[in-house]
Amino acid sequence: MIFARTPFRAQFHEMCAKVGVDPLASNKGFWAELLGIGDFYYELGVQIVEICLATRSHNGGLINLQELCMLLRQKRKTDREAVSEDDCLRAISKLKILGSGFEVISVGKRKLVRSVPTELNKDHNEILELAQAQGYVTVDEVEGRLSWTSGRATDALDTLLDEGLAMIDDGHKDGKRRYWFPCVSSISSSVGADI
Amino acid sequence: MQKLGDFKLPQFFNYPPYFTYSPALSAVVAHALAHYFNVLHSEMNWVEDIPPQLNLLVSRPVRDTREKQVQLWKDFILDYCKTQHIFVIELEEEFPLFSNPVIERSLSHEARKAFLSALVTEGRAEWLDKGHRKCLILWHRIQDWADIILRFVKDNGLEDGVMTIEEIRSGIESRGTELHGIDRTILMRALKLLEHKGKLAIFKGTSTDDEGVKFSV
Numbered sequence: 001m002i003f004a005r006t007p008f009r010a011q012f013h014e015m016c017a018k019v020g021v022d023p024l025a026s027n028k029g030f031w032a033e034l035l036g037i038g039d040f041y042y043e044l045g046v047q048i049v050e051i052c053l054a055t056r057s058h059n060g061g062l063i064n065l066q067e068l069c070m071l072l073r074q075k076r077k078t079d080r081e082a083v084s085e086d087d088c089l090r091a092i093s094k095l096k097i098l099g100s101g102f103e104v105i106s107v108g109k110r111k112l113v114r115s116v117p118t119e120l121n122k123d124h125n126e127i128l129e130l131a132q133a134q135g136y137v138t139v140d141e142v143e144g145r146l147s148w149t150s151g152r153a154t155d156a157l158d159t160l161l162d163e164g165l166a167m168i169d170d171g172h173k174d175g176k177r178r179y180w181f182p183c184v185s186s187i188s189s190s191v192g193a194d195i
Numbered sequence: 196m197q198k199l200g201d202f203k204l205p206q207f208f209n210y211p212p213y214f215t216y217s218p219a220l221s222a223v224v225a226h227a228l229a230h231y232f233n234v235l236h237s238e239m240n241w242v243e244d245i246p247p248q249l250n251l252l253v254s255r256p257v258r259d260t261r262e263k264q265v266q267l268w269k270d271f272i273l274d275y276c277k278t279q280h281i282f283v284i285e286l287e288e289e290f291p292l293f294s295n296p297v298i299e300r301s302l303s304h305e306a307r308k309a310f311l312s313a314l315v316t317e318g319r320a321e322w323l324d325k326g327h328r329k330c331l332i333l334w335h336r337i338q339d340w341a342d343i344i345l346r347f348v349k350d351n352g353l354e355d356g357v358m359t360i361e362e363i364r365s366g367i368e369s370r371g372t373e374l375h376g377i378d379r380t381i382l383m384r385a386l387k388l389l390e391h392k393g394k395l396a397i398f399k400g401t402s403t404d405d406e407g408v409k410f411s412v
Binding site for chain 2: 056058061136161162163164167168170172173182
C-alpha cells in the first residue's frame with residue numbers, strides 16, 4: 001500500500017497543507033479510499049490506544065511521544081518503513097476528533113501524549129519540565145530551582161503522585177526521596193548507554 | 196539488554212522507583228482499622244486484603260501503580276526461580292533479584308517480604324518458618340509437580356514399579372527432566388498428593404536414603 005511508505009506520506013501531507021486540504025477530515029471520498037489514508041491512521045490510532053492502555057499503570061496515562069513511537073515501531077514489526085512522530089500526531093488528532101480524550105501537550109522540549117482526563121496546571125508542568133534533565137526531581141531541587149515554598153512543592157508533587165504520574169524512589173544512598181516521572185523518559189534511557 | 200547469567204532481566208528492574216515499596220498513605224489508618232477488626236497487621240497482605248473502607252482513601256491510579264509493581268515482581272521472581280531451578284529464597288541472604296548494583300538500588304526487607312507474601316497469597320509460594328525468613332517457591336504448583344511425576348512414571352515404564360525418593364530426584368532417569376534436583380519438601384508434597392489419589396504408596400526405609408515409593412499408576 002503506497003500510503004504505508006513514510007516519504008510518500010510526508011510529501012503527501014505537505015502538498016495537502018499547501019493547498020489547504022485536510023486529508024483526514026473525512027475517510028470517505030475517492031482519494032482517501034484509493035490511498036487508504038483512513039485505514040492507515042485508524043490502525044495506527046488503535047495501536048496507540050493499546051499502547052497507552054498497556055503502559056498506563058507504569059506512567060499514569062502520560063507518555064512521551066518519542067517513547068510512544070518507539071513502542072509503536074516495535075509493535076508494527078511488519079512495517080518496512082518506520083512510523084514517524086508526525087504520523088503519531090496525525091493518528092492522535094484523529095482520535096481527538098472521535099472524542100477519545102487524547103491530547104498532546106508540550107512540556108519543555110518534549111511532547112507528551114495524555115490518554116487520561118488528568119488536568120495539569122502550570123506548577124505540574126514546571127515540575128515535569130524540571131524532571132526532563134534526569135528523569136526525577138527532589139523536593140529541594142523543586143524549591144531551589146523554581147523558588148517555591150516547600151508547601152507548594154510537596155502539594156504539587158503529591159498530586160502528581162496521586163495521579164500516578166510520579167513514582168517514589170527512597171533507595172538512593174543520600175537518603176533523599178526522588179520523584180521519578182516515567183512520562184519524561186523511557187525506562188531504558190534512565191540507565192547508562194552501555195545497557 | 197542486561198542479563199543475569201543468561202537470564203534476560205525485565206526493563207522495570209533498571210528503574211529505581213520499582214525498588215521502593217511503600218504502603219505509604221493510609222498505613223496509619225490501615226493499622227488502626229486492623230486493630231479495630233482484631234487482625235494482626237503482619238497478616239494483612241496490603242494489596243490483596245485492603246478493606247473496602249480504605250479503597251476510597253487510596254486513589255485508583257496509585258492503587259494501579261502499586262498493584263502493577265507487585266505483579267511485576269511476582270512474575271519476575273517466579274520466572275527467575277523457574278529458569279534457575281531455585282526452590283527456596285532466604286530473605287536475609289543475598290539474592291540476585293533483590294538488588295541491582297547498576298542503579299545502586301536494593302529491595303528493603305519489608306519490600307521483599309511484601310512481594311513474597313503476595314506470592315504466598317496466590318498459592319505460588321509458602322513460608323517455611325514462622326518468622327517468615329525462608330520461602331519455598333512453587334514455580335510449578337504442587338498439582339503440576341504431581342502431573343510431572345506421573346509423566347515421568349509413564350515415560351520410564353514404572354507403572355507398577357518401585358523407586359526411592361532419592362532416585363526420583365537424582366537418579367539417572369531423572370536427568371534431563373524437571374525432577375532432577377527437585378526440592379525434597381516439594382517432592383514429598385507432590386508424592387503425598389498422588390498417594391492420596393491412590394497412585395502410589397510411600398514407604399519408609401531404615402533411613403531417609405531408603406524412603407521410597409511403590410507406584411500403581
